[in-house]
Structures are given as C-alpha cells and as structure tokens.
Amino acid sequence: MAAPLWRNVYDRAERAIxxxxxxxxxxPQIAGALATATRLRRAAGRRVDGMLAxxxxxxxxxxxxxxxxxxxxLARLEWRVREIGHVLEDQNxxxxxxxx
Amino acid sequence: MLRARNGVQYVAxxxxxxxxxxxxxxxxxxxxxxxxxxxxxxxxxHPPVLLFLGLVSRSFVLDLLPGNSFVARLRDAGFDVFLxxxxxxxxxxxxxxxxxxxxDYLPRAIAAARQEADAAEITLLAYCMGAMFGLAMLASRxxxxxxxxxxxxxxxxxxxxxxxxxxxxxxxLLPDDLIDERGLVPADVVRRFFQVRKPTSDVTQYVSLWQNxxxxxxxxxxxxxxxxxxxxxxxxxxxxxxxxxxxxxENALAADGLRLRGRRVSLGDIEVPTLSVIAERDDIVPxxxxxxxxxxxxxxxxxxxxxxxxxxxxxxxxxxxxxxxPAITGWLEQHSDKGVR
Numbered sequence: 001m002a003a004p005l006w007r008n009v010y011d012r013a014e015r016a017i018x019x020x021x022x023x024x025x026x027x028p029q030i031a032g033a034l035a036t037a038t039r040l041r042r043a044a045g046r047r048v049d050g051m052l053a054x055x056x057x058x059x060x061x062x063x064x065x066x067x068x069x070x071x072x073x074l075a076r077l078e079w080r081v082r083e084i085g086h087v088l089e090d091q092n093x094x095x096x097x098x099x100x
Numbered sequence: 101m102l103r104a105r106n107g108v109q110y111v112a113x114x115x116x117x118x119x120x121x122x123x124x125x126x127x128x129x130x131x132x133x134x135x136x137x138x139x140x141x142x143x144x145x146h147p148p149v150l151l152f153l154g155l156v157s158r159s160f161v162l163d164l165l166p167g168n169s170f171v172a173r174l175r176d177a178g179f180d181v182f183l184x185x186x187x188x189x190x191x192x193x194x195x196x197x198x199x200x201x202x203x204d205y206l207p208r209a210i211a212a213a214r215q216e217a218d219a220a221e222i223t224l225l226a227y228c229m230g231a232m233f234g235l236a237m238l239a240s241r242x243x244x245x246x247x248x249x250x251x252x253x254x255x256x257x258x259x260x261x262x263x264x265x266x267x268x269x270x271x272x273l274l275p276d277d278l279i280d281e282r283g284l285v286p287a288d289v290v291r292r293f294f295q296v297r298k299p300t301s302d303v304t305q306y307v308s309l310w311q312n313x314x315x316x317x318x319x320x321x322x323x324x325x326x327x328x329x330x331x332x333x334x335x336x337x338x339x340x341x342x343x344x345x346x347x348x349x350e351n352a353l354a355a356d357g358l359r360l361r362g363r364r365v366s367l368g369d370i371e372v373p374t375l376s377v378i379a380e381r382d383d384i385v386p387x388x389x390x391x392x393x394x395x396x397x398x399x400x401x402x403x404x405x406x407x408x409x410x411x412x413x414x415x416x417x418x419x420x421x422x423x424x425x426p427a428i429t430g431w432l433e434q435h436s437d438k439g440v441r
Binding site for chain 1: 190195204262263273278283300303383
C-alpha cells in the first residue's frame with residue numbers, strides 16, 4: 001500500500017535534516033564531545049557515590065559499592081569454578097575436535 | 101477510535117509483539133547459553149544449520165514475527181535449524197572473554213547440535229559479530245566438524261567501522277569508562293551508541309506508530325522492530341576490553357594478527373567453504389568492513405554476495421525474503437547433501 005502524502009512529506013523533511021545530522025555525528029569532533037561527556041558523567045557519578053559511601057561508613061553501614069564489590073568477588077569466584085569446569089570438560093571432550 | 105484503542109494498548113504495553121513465534125525445543129544448555137532446535141518434518145538437506153549472533157542483540161531478532169522470521173524461512177526451505185542464544189550477561193559473565201564464546205561455548209553448542217541431530221557435520225550461519233566467533237573458531241581448529249560457514253554482515257576491517265568508535269580507537273575514551281560496577285557495558289550504553297547515530301530515529305518511530313495505529317499487523321511489526329532497536333544486551337566487560345584492544349585498535353582480523361589465548365591464528369587456515377553476505381546500505385557494518393574477507397581466506401574459500409539492504413533489512417522484511425534467503429538457501433543447497441541422513 002502506498003504511503004500517505006503526509007508521510008512522504010515527513011520522510012523528505014526527515015532526510016533533509018537527519019542526513020546532515022548523521023554525517024555530523026560521525027565526525028571526530030562529535031565523537032570526542034560524546035567521549036568527554038561520558039567520562040565527565042562517570043567521574044561525577046563516582047564522586048557522588050564516594051560521598052554517599054563516606055557518609056554511610058561514618059554510621060557504620062555498608063555502601064552500595066561495598067555490596068557490589070562483594071557481589072563481584074563472588075561472581076569472580078564462581079566464574080573461576082566455571083572455567084575449571086570448562087577445562088575439565090575439554091579433557092574429556094564430547095567431540096573429537098582438535099586444537100591446532 | 102481504532103487508533104485511540106491501539107495507541108492506548110501500545111503505550112500501556114498490553115499488546116507486546118509475538119516475537120519468537122516459531123515452535124522450538126531446548127536441547128542443550130550450559131551456564132546462560134541455550135541451544136534451541138526448530139523441528140521440522142520436511143527436512144530435505146543435510147547437515148543441520150546452526151545460527152548465532154554476537155553479543156549485542158537478543159536472539160529473537162532471527163525469529164521476529166509470524167511471517168517475518170529468518171529461522172522459519174530457513175526451516176521451510178528444508179533445513180534442520182538450531183539457534184544458539186548466548187543469554188543475558190550479569191556479574192557472572194563479566195570476566196567472559198571473546199574466547200569464552202568462540203572457543204568454549206560455540207564448539208560445545210556445535211557438539212550438542214550434532215549429537216541431537218545425529219549428524220557428523222554442521223553448517224554455521226552467523227550474523228554480524230557472530231561471524232567473528234565463527235571465523236575465530238574455525239581458524240583455531242582442525243577437524244571442527246563444520247561443513248561450511250555463512251556470514252551475514254561480518255565485521256572484519258574495524259578501520260572501516262563507524263567514526264563514533266574513534267575515541268575508543270585513539271584512547272581518548274577507555275573501555276573502563278563504559279564498564280559499570282557490575283563489570284559490564286550496560287545495555288543502555290549499547291542502545292545509546294546506536295541511537296546517537298540516527299538522531300531522528302525516535303521521532304520517525306512515533307511517526308510510523310501514528311501511521312500504523314489503525315493496522316493491527318503493521319502495529320505489531322512496528323512494536324517488534326522497536327523492541328529490536330531498543331532491547332540490547334549488556335556486554336561482558338572483559339570481552340569488551342579485548343575487542344577494543346584486539347579488533348578495534350590492532351585491527352587484528354584484517355591485519356591477520358589475531359591471537360587467541362596466546363596462540364596466533366590465521367584466517368588463511370580455515371579449510372571450509374564460506375559465504376559472506378554484505379548489505380550494501382549497512383551503516384553498522386559498512387560494506388568496506390566486510391569486503392576484504394575473501395583476501396584473508398585461502399584462495400577460493402570465500403564467496404561474496406551483495407544484497408541491496410541495510411543491516412536489519414538483511415534478515416527481516418521484504419528484501420530478506422526476496423533476496424537474502426534465496427541467495428543463502430541456494431548456496432547452502434550447493435554445500436549440503438540432499439535427503440535426510
């Protein structure tokens with residue numbers, strides 16, 4: 001079914017605006033600006049987290065980052081166990097695949 | 101009135117798209133990785149075909165909607181189809197590397213599919229970043245029990261990828277700037293990377309929504325596509341660091357300098373026939389990022405075809421049905437045995 005007239009008008013306008021915008025987004029300047037914004041946002045988030053953690057630690061309470069760190073440690077441990085499982089499985093492979 | 105009803109239902113999420121409509125059966129699992137089989141009574145070719153993507157999109161994109169499913173089209177063409185779903189990573193997958201997927205999970209999924217189908221060999225069909233896993237696995241193994249490899253939009257030459265990757269390439273943005281406290285690149289960061297490249301896409305989606313509100317079928321297709329474009333997966337941090345260093349900065353695939361677990365592997369060692377399907381209007385994996393592949397493989401090992409489509413249109417929609425599927429199934433038929441084993 002043919003698109004309605006208004007849609008064709010929109011598509012032409014969108015390409016007239018969107019096309020140059022997309023080309024601009026791909027330039028090093030925009031990529032650099034996005035990278036800077038990402039780093040600044042992350043730095044700001046860390047600073048806020050750090051202040052919250054300090055306040056919670058004053059009250060003898062764990063902060064979100066402490067809980068996350070414990071979770072990460074447990075996850076790393078479980079990942080190591082998985083890897084050992086993979087190595088053991090490779091010693092008795094289900095197929096006759098050979099590494100070069 | 102119909103528009104108002106559909107609009108309310110759409111906004112309220114009461115009519116989610118029926119993605120993954122093709123009947124399937126879970127035949128193997130390890131950690132979060134799942135292997136699905138799409139059984140068919142009309143299998144005409146052997147060996148079975150194993151489909152997989154990379155780590156960015158969810159596997160439902162290959163089984164999008166009734167009447168618009170890559171998986172169903174392949175099954176209906178007479179192939180025994182399997183699909184690998186890598187699962188949604190969390191803290192447990194944060195340390196997963198490129199090799200975890202290419203050298204651990206993929207060979208195991210192949211072995212499981214072969215066992216399930218009682219097949220001596222299997223054909224691989226990989227989309228986008230999945231092609232990197234397929235190439236890496238085949239380059240590192242002899243006797244991989246793989247008959248052939250089909251790649252859709254394979255990213256090989258990372259110097260030809262989007263200019264938005266430049267900060268990661270030149271080091272002005274570090275991988276750890278994007279990795280969160282769980283050790284993952286959040287799905288939202290992945291989504292914003294794609295979104296920023298198409299600044300008008302959100303407005304266009306709402307315009308399309310308004311246009312299709314009266315049409316239930318078109319509305320569902322719209323919702324499914326919107327889900328594809330918005331619903332990305334978090335990326336394991338260790339694999340992300342490795343991809344930035346090895347593939348983006350060193351361009352190891354195109355430079356034939358890939359090392360996996362400390363060992364050098366060369367695409368020139370791949371012994372099976374391959375097909376590279378390039379989308380001519382692809383802005384995520386531009387044709388220039390794929391077209392050097394035949395030169396990296398042994399002479400005569402790689403056939404290349406070009407489809408007038410974008411990255412998504414390569415596997416869903418009219419062009420996928422009329423151009424991509426016949427090209428792929430024609431090649432697969434030539435590289436398969438006729439009749440069920």
